[in-house]
Amino acid sequence: MTTVRIAGVGLTPFGAHGDRAGRELFAAAALAAFEDAGVDRDAVDQLNYGNFMGALAEHQGHQAPLMAEAAGLSCPATRYEEACASAGVAVREAVRSIRSGEADVILAGGMERMTTLDTGQATAALAIAADELYEVRAGVTFPSAYALMARAYFDRFGGEREDLAHIAVKNHANALENEYAQYQKEISVDQALDSPPVASPLHLYDACPITDGASAILLVSEEYAEEHGVEAPVSITGSGQGGDNLALQDRQQMAQTPATEIAAEEAYADAEITAQDVDFAEVHDCFTIAEVLAIEGLGLFEPGEGISAAREGQTTPDGETPINLSGGLKAKGHPVGATGGSQIAEITRLLRGDHPNSDAVDDATVGVSHNAGGTVASAVVHVLEVDQ
C-alpha cells in the first residue's frame, strides 16, 4: 500500500467574498495548490470536493463538475457532503483511492460561500445539519445545541465561562500572523466574557464567524512523487471516520463525542501511533466548547481535563500540545465545506516550516486534524507526519 503524500496546498483568504462566485474561490485555491506542488493539472485523476450549503447559498448543486471545470481539470469529480466535515470526508476518500491504486493524483478540498446570507438566513441554512423533524422544528440552532453541550459538560465535569474565554483568546492570538485568517485581531478574556450572549453559556466570542473561502490539497502517491521529482515531505499516514445519531436527544449523553473517539482510534491505528505521539492538532472549534470536546475525544486530554487546558497554557503555542495554531474556526473562520481541507493545509505548512507559527512546532513530526459535522454526528480525523 502506497504512502499518500501532500504535494501542495492552496487556500483563499477566509472572510467575506460576496463579490466572488463559489467557482472563483475554489479556482483560486486550486491554482495556489498547483503552484505550491509544481504538478501539472493534466496529471489529476479525480477531484474530491466538499460543499455543504450550496443549494441554499448559491442555488447551485452538482458543484463537482463545475469546480473541476473552474480548476482547469478534465477528470471525474465527486461532491461529498457531511455538513461541516464535508472536506474531511473528501480528503479521506482521496486517501483511500490513492492507497487502493485507483488513482495517483487527486485534488481534494472544498468551498463554501455564506456571507451573502444574512445572519438569520445563515443560521437557518446551517441548521439543516441538525435533525429537521426533531431538533430544528423544536427551535434548535447550532449555537443553542452547543450551549446544551456546554451545560452538560459543565454539569458533569465542572468548568466555567472563563475557561471557554481562554480558548477564544488563544485562537485569536494564534491567528494574528496568519494571512488567511478572517480575524487577525487580538482579544482579551474580559472582551470575550463581556461579548453579547448568544445562547447561554455561550457568548458571541465563543462562536466562529460566517465565512467565505476555499481549500485545495493536492495528494499524490509516493511512487508518483518519486517518479516526477515532486517535493512532498508531509504524508497523510492515518485516516478515520466516526458517526453518531444526528439528534442530540438520541445520544447517550452530551458531554462527550463518541464519533471523534471512533475516528481518532481508527486514524491512530492506521498511522500506528497513539495519542501520546501527537505533537499538535487543528480541531473543529466551531464553538469554544467544541475545542474542549475535540481534544478530549482525540485522547489528548482526559475527560474533564480539556476545559482548563487553554487557561493553564497546555494548548497554547508554548504548551505541550498546541491546538489550533492557525487560529482555528474561531479566528481563522469557518467556510463550512472548505474547513476540513484548510486544516490539512495549515498542518502541512506548520510541519514544512513555512507557516507563521511553525516556530511553535519546530521539533514536531506528527500533526492531527479533526473535522466534525453538526453536533459531532460525524467526525473525520487525519494524521499527518513529516519526513525527518
Add this chain to the structure above:
Amino acid sequence: MTTVRIAGVGLTPFGAHGDRAGRELFAAAALAAFEDAGVDRDAVDQLNYGNFMGALAEHQGHQAPLMAEAAGLSCPATRYEEACASAGVAVREAVRSIRSGEADVILAGGMERMTTLDTGQATAALAIAADELYEVRAGVTFPSAYALMARAYFDRFGGEREDLAHIAVKNHANALENEYAQYQKEISVDQALDSPPVASPLHLYDACPITDGASAILLVSEEYAEEHGVEAPVSITGSGQGGDNLALQDRQQMAQTPATEIAAEEAYADAEITAQDVDFAEVHDCFTIAEVLAIEGLGLFEPGEGISAAREGQTTPDGETPINLSGGLKAKGHPVGATGGSQIAEITRLLRGDHPNSDAVDDATVGVSHNAGGTVASAVVHVLEVDQ
C-alpha cells in the same frame, strides 16, 4: 483484488409518499435489502448514501448519519451528491472501498423526496443541477436543456418526435408488471405524440415524473460472502465515471455525451468486456432523448442509430439489447438521489431471475447501469455479471 458481490437489494415503491419522511423511505429500502441478503446489520462497515435536493425538499442536509440511524446502523456514513447520479457515485465508491480491502460490507443507495414540492418548486430545485450563473439565470430548466439536446441531435443525425414516442411507449410497457413502478400503465404512440408540449420537441410523455423513493444495495466482498454463506450470484465487475463541463454552452456539441463514453470505456475495461458483450442495460432516460444519447454513449449503438432503436424493436424486451426493462426513469419514476441504486437493484433481480421481466433476459449474463447527472455533466456506469 476481491470481487464485489451484491448480497441483497431493496427498494420502496416509487411514487408519491408525501406522508412519509425521507428517513422512513430509506429505512424501508434498507430493511428490504437486509431481508433479501440475510446479512446482519452489525456486519456493515459503512453507509454510502446518495441524495440530491434534501436541503430544498426537506430542509435536511447532513443526511448520512440520519439515514444510518434510520437503517439501524452504527457505522460511519457519507453522503454523495452528483445531481441525478448521486447514488451512482455512492455505489461506485463502495465498490472501490471493498476492492481496496478497507471494507467488507457496505450499504449503498439513496433517497429522494420530491412530491411535497409543487411542479414549479420541483423544476426550480432540479435546476440547481445546471449552471446557476450561466444557464438557470438565462431561463434554462431541465426540460428545456434536454429539448436543446434533442434539437441538436435531430439536426445532426435526423430523427423525429415519433421515434422518441416509441421510447416512452416501450418503457411504459416494460413497467406494467413492475410493482415498484410509479406508472404501471400502458400508453400508445398517439397518446405520447398528443400529450401537451413541455419544451419543443419534448412533450409531457417524453419526460420522467416527479417521484419519492429509496434504494439500498448491500455489497460484500467475495471472501465475506463465502465465509458467511451469503448467496450472492451477481457481482459488480466494472465501474467507471466520466465528467464534462456543467453548462451546455461550454461543450463542444450537444448531440453526444462524452461523460458517458468515458465512464463506459472505464467500466468495460475494468470488467474486461466490450460493448458487444452487454446483454441489456438500465439507462438514464430522464427524457426520451436521454435514452438515445445513453445507448449511443455506451457504445451499444453507433452515433445516429440509437434514435430508431425502439421503433425498430432493437431495445424492446424481444430485441437484441433490451433497454430499461424496469420501465426506466420514464415509467418506473425518478427519485433523483435513489435512481442509481434502483438501476443496480433492477439489474440484479433481472439477472437472478426474480424480476417480472426476467424472461426477456433469461440467457443474459451481463447487464449495465448508466446513471447521469444534469445534462450528462456526470455519468457513472457499472457492469453487473451473474455466475453461470
